[in-house]
Amino acid sequence: MTVDAHPAPLVARPARVRPARFLLPLYTWLVIAYTIVPIGVMVAYGFNRAPSGRLTFSWLGFTTEWYRHIFDIADLTGALVNSLELAAGSTVVSLVLGVPLALALARYRFRGTGAVDSVIFVDIAAPSVVVGASLLSFFITLNVARGLLTILVAHVAFNVAYVAVIVRARAVGLDSSIEKAAADLGAGPWTAFRTVTLPLLAPGIVAAALLAFAMSIDDFIITQFVAGQTLTFPLWVYGAVKVGIPPQVFVMGTLIFAAGVLIAIANTVLQRRTTL
């Protein structure tokens, strides 16, 4: 039996007043407002005056000064650069490792499928503090000095799982007969993969790459454990909490936020256009 997942909408019964009519939308907007308030605070305090260069909790007046002096704090800028490099690096490595893993899981049933599945599951569900603490213990045991490289290793360790899950979901939905058709038409396995499978997988790979990049740039807990003396953007911000936050932190946060939202919207629009 094949069913249409979205049949015609329910016909409302006119006699009954339904709370769904006005209460639920009102409620939804209230929760959304609650969600957005801290983001608004971040954007607003990026425009707050701060004579000492550190923000106070009170509002002292509007200024665009911090947007003009965004990169004035050298070690904050350095930490941001570290974060961007780590995000790019861990995205690439986790795609290289995760996409084939996803294909293996989606296309074949092999010895160890269940084990790999469980490991991916635990990797995603485990609390960050556990992942960070265990990697630190591991590096201590092996006497590995902590720095950019150990952070990269850690970021790949959680990103591989996300990439595998997202790309696999896409690969499972693909019709493998298309690839067989390519083979019947004389394409070798590699050509069939490159010209047929890869383009079909592309939206999944792009989504996985975006998520991996975002997870890496945002990660704080795992990074703090394996960073040694190296600072990333979130680590720098955390360290500044006690001494006072310079407005540039909120400016950078705002710009990262804006870039993320724009990319997410662009990605959705593009995918909608290509699938229609």
Next chain:
Amino acid sequence: MEPRRRTLAPYLLGMPGGVYLAVFFIVPLFAVLSVSLQTGNPDTGFTLTWHWHEYVTAISQYHTQFVRSFFYAGISTAVALVLAYPMAYWIAFHGGRHKSTYLLLVLLPFFVSFVIRTLAWQFILSDQGFVLGTLKSWHLLPQSVHVLSTRTAVIAGLTYSALPFMALPLYVALERIDRRLVRAAGDLYARPASSFLRVILPLSAPGVFAGFLLVFVTNVGDYVNAAILGGPGTTMIGNVIQTSYLQNFDYPMASALSSLLIAGTLIVIYLYARAFGAARIQEYA
């Protein structure tokens, strides 16, 4: 599926990623266990002595923080569930053409660094911040009211960071419900309340459990909310682990605490996987 010939392909494809996860995720979990059974100090080095006393000390000294972590995580997860469910329901069933816009709005916090979000709450909840400051200047609140460094502030922060992680699996589960089942309930004269309770709610249960697991486990181990929004009386187990590792360099104690936390969360995850299957969570993660 390629049933015709046995092939090496899946092993070749899966090997690099699988080995990576084994070396940098599974082996480290055992490294924690090994370090927790070592004795020594940062200057002379640590040797494996199989002494279990760190565990005895860990439990006797820090059971308050363990209990507190599970308590905070439980409350914040429950509150996030109650907050998110009606919203996820409305977006899934009545969102219409704007579903993805609403969803984007709910997920906006994902685009702000976790530390900055928590910091923003510190600005909001501080005594001079615009909420308490304004209320106090209008004499709607006595000067003695503080929110920061209380339990309330930490739980509120945990709830806030949990909200999108809770809303997303709920939405996915609700969105999947076959609308004809709901219509059938109506045709059989079920009142909206009972068709919700007996059709929609049970069918959305996988999303509820997935959200609950993801959020609960994340919040049990969190220490950022407690560090930024909390005070001396709100220390969670994550804070203790972080300090033991990174400030006191007491690796055996830190590892013993981590092992206990790993054991606790693995039990929760295992029970979940038993009940709902490991593949389930991946659909919602």
